[in-house]
Amino acid sequence: MTTNLNNLQTNGAAAADVETLLEVKNLQMWFPISAGFFRKVVGHVKAVDDVSFTVQKGETLGLVGESGCGKTTAGRCILRAYNPTGGQLLYRQDNGEVIDLVPLSNNELKPFRQQLRMIFQDPFNSLNPRMTVLDIVGDPLKINYGTSGKELEDRVAGLLRQVGLRPEYMRRYPHAFSGGERQRLGIARSLALDPRLVVADEAVSALDVSVRAQILNLMRQLQDDFDLTYLFVSHDLSVIEFLCDRVVVMYVGKIVEIAETEELFSAPLHPYTEALLSAVPNPNPRARTQKKRIVLEGDVADPARPPSGCYFHPRCRFAKDRCSQEAPALRQISPGHFAACHFAEELTLHGVNADGEMV
Amino acid sequence: MASDVTNGNSLIEVKGLKTHFFLDEGTVQAVNGVSFSIDRHKTLCVVGESGCGKSVTARSILQIVDHPGRIVEGQILYYGNREYNSAGGEVIDLAALNPRGKEIRSIRGKDISMIFQEPMTSLSPIHTVGNQITEAILLHTELTQKEADARAVELLRRVGIPRPEDRLKAYPFQLSGGMRQRVMIAMALSCNPVLLIADEPTTAVDVTTQAQILELLDELKAELGMAILLITHDLGVVAETADDVVVMYLGQVVERGDVDSIFHAPQHPYTQALMRSIPKLGVSRHLQRLDSIRGMVPDPYNRPNGCMFGPRCEHFMPGRCDAADPPTIQLGLNREVKCFLYEDDAKAASTHPIFAEGQSLK
Numbered sequence: 001m002t003t004n005l006n007n008l009q010t011n012g013a014a015a016a017d018v019e020t021l022l023e024v025k026n027l028q029m030w031f032p033i034s035a036g037f038f039r040k041v042v043g044h045v046k047a048v049d050d051v052s053f054t055v056q057k058g059e060t061l062g063l064v065g066e067s068g069c070g071k072t073t074a075g076r077c078i079l080r081a082y083n084p085t086g087g088q089l090l091y092r093q094d095n096g097e098v099i100d101l102v103p104l105s106n107n108e109l110k111p112f113r114q115q116l117r118m119i120f121q122d123p124f125n126s127l128n129p130r131m132t133v134l135d136i137v138g139d140p141l142k143i144n145y146g147t148s149g150k151e152l153e154d155r156v157a158g159l160l161r162q163v164g165l166r167p168e169y170m171r172r173y174p175h176a177f178s179g180g181e182r183q184r185l186g187i188a189r190s191l192a193l194d195p196r197l198v199v200a201d202e203a204v205s206a207l208d209v210s211v212r213a214q215i216l217n218l219m220r221q222l223q224d225d226f227d228l229t230y231l232f233v234s235h236d237l238s239v240i241e242f243l244c245d246r247v248v249v250m251y252v253g254k255i256v257e258i259a260e261t262e263e264l265f266s267a268p269l270h271p272y273t274e275a276l277l278s279a280v281p282n283p284n285p286r287a288r289t290q291k292k293r294i295v296l297e298g299d300v301a302d303p304a305r306p307p308s309g310c311y312f313h314p315r316c317r318f319a320k321d322r323c324s325q326e327a328p329a330l331r332q333i334s335p336g337h338f339a340a341c342h343f344a345e346e347l348t349l350h351g352v353n354a355d356g357e358m359v
Numbered sequence: 360m361a362s363d364v365t366n367g368n369s370l371i372e373v374k375g376l377k378t379h380f381f382l383d384e385g386t387v388q389a390v391n392g393v394s395f396s397i398d399r400h401k402t403l404c405v406v407g408e409s410g411c412g413k414s415v416t417a418r419s420i421l422q423i424v425d426h427p428g429r430i431v432e433g434q435i436l437y438y439g440n441r442e443y444n445s446a447g448g449e450v451i452d453l454a455a456l457n458p459r460g461k462e463i464r465s466i467r468g469k470d471i472s473m474i475f476q477e478p479m480t481s482l483s484p485i486h487t488v489g490n491q492i493t494e495a496i497l498l499h500t501e502l503t504q505k506e507a508d509a510r511a512v513e514l515l516r517r518v519g520i521p522r523p524e525d526r527l528k529a530y531p532f533q534l535s536g537g538m539r540q541r542v543m544i545a546m547a548l549s550c551n552p553v554l555l556i557a558d559e560p561t562t563a564v565d566v567t568t569q570a571q572i573l574e575l576l577d578e579l580k581a582e583l584g585m586a587i588l589l590i591t592h593d594l595g596v597v598a599e600t601a602d603d604v605v606v607m608y609l610g611q612v613v614e615r616g617d618v619d620s621i622f623h624a625p626q627h628p629y630t631q632a633l634m635r636s637i638p639k640l641g642v643s644r645h646l647q648r649l650d651s652i653r654g655m656v657p658d659p660y661n662r663p664n665g666c667m668f669g670p671r672c673e674h675f676m677p678g679r680c681d682a683a684d685p686p687t688i689q690l691g692l693n694r695e696v697k698c699f700l701y702e703d704d705a706k707a708a709s710t711h712p713i714f715a716e717g718q719s720l721k
Binding site for chain 2: 066067178179180181208209210211212213214216217220235237238239241242261262265266275276277278279280281282283284285286287288293295296299300352353354355356357
């Protein structure tokens, strides 16, 4: 399960590892800022800037960061909802062939749109209120396979059962369902075409605690049942920790750290990851006095005008001169653990141990 | 129903509050018989899932419940702006005041102020930050415009906004989410309130900003000696800020107590289930499944009979829980639970099997 970024870089286009489902290489998504009468382009919002990581078959990869860090944009680029301005998306097909999704036209993308699906954040806005459950869940089947009539109903009933909904509700409209049930509908829809990779963008963020636990358990269950690979985009570290095998941490359009979950949470190598972990409120009132919280100064940098050198340096408590001059590259510090910090080897950072305490 | 919740240091006492919404489809009993008290200089957290009535409770205190909702029953006793004296001071029943009247308007924004969840929608987009802060100051105090401006600069500096003089002329869209929330706090503090109501103040901001805001509120509480009523669904935030906790479910208080006993010895099956279902950082990476509460919060038009939590409760007793409204049982000073499990032996309750199950969070 270890990734070998160096190896992949030297091998060029061919993803060396058979277990790699998707290799994201130097992905770039710059949105132009235009101004003036002629809408002249005066700059770019570097939403995703030179991002590389791999998604292994069968794993859950977490993409975590604060708002504006580019995690959602990265997820949408992978689904080609956006047209990336640079980089490659090397996708390994069923037959083992590797294809770059970036240069494909809409027509050429069609078969891949069945294999890469999305679960959206807001279950209230992502379902059409004028369509019944049968239409919502069945439409992908109708459009792609021409399924209809009794067969379609049977397929939809099966999908609904799988996500824990009663098939009798097939004729109802979304307004008759609660938030948790709607999210189940969204999941059923994304599973209708037997996808290989599911991008879940903040899939449980809009849900209450008790319902969120149900949906997270369901997603785990479905991963086993359908042999799914998840790219789970979230800002919530405790959810990421529960669901993900590996985690990618982003800050202002760039990756700052990649590691296996256990390692990232117990021994982070980037000061930003450390600060994120320390900012999560601990649901134990007795820990209040023990915890030395690292409160970051200031706000997240503006991706249109990022600071020089390391983007995190104005807020970093370890920043030295070098940090404001030279941008650190993402490099492998220990096997499978990458960090973009000049001083990753020297710093002693705090992680969270198995009892939930900062160590 | 209206249990005696006074302990001599109360600032606000809510007694048997009922706020209902009268819609075409029926009546929504958003708040249905809620009693608790807010102590001076303390932080009270009201926690619950969406639709439990926590925000409506907070809004009822300020009489800003949206139409078609209104307070139909109960009292909200406010023990005056001055320090509490044994004679009782001046006691005002906020629930009895006219929502548009002069009296409540002299309290709103002055003695009791509120910050909201989404700073972008609760700040006016067409007025400058300075304008919005000085509005409250000019309304409630005798200060001149110039003095009010100086006060606004001082407040902005206090809440950690860099270059506050320049920011007076800024519009909300020119500020980041965290900065807007700070402006809201500055506005709420402008008249030195004795109670600050914060309705999900950190839900719309990032986790590192949340840490900043919570730290700021804590500092301000210590410095200005106000009480805070914090409405949240995030148990982590509760654990870090609360002195006392009220747990609500479907318009009712199911459990009340100090923060330590709510987290380390929860009594109500709902509180216990809630505590189990939060993913805890550090712990959850070793879990196969998260504990969840079965089912979902019932439809507000179709409330269950008897105990509101009955249909989802693992200790459900047929014929009892669905027959009548469970009583509120006192377990100690400021400690109560609304559940039949504790009815028979409220005194010898500590031997009840459910106590042994009480979640220990180590």
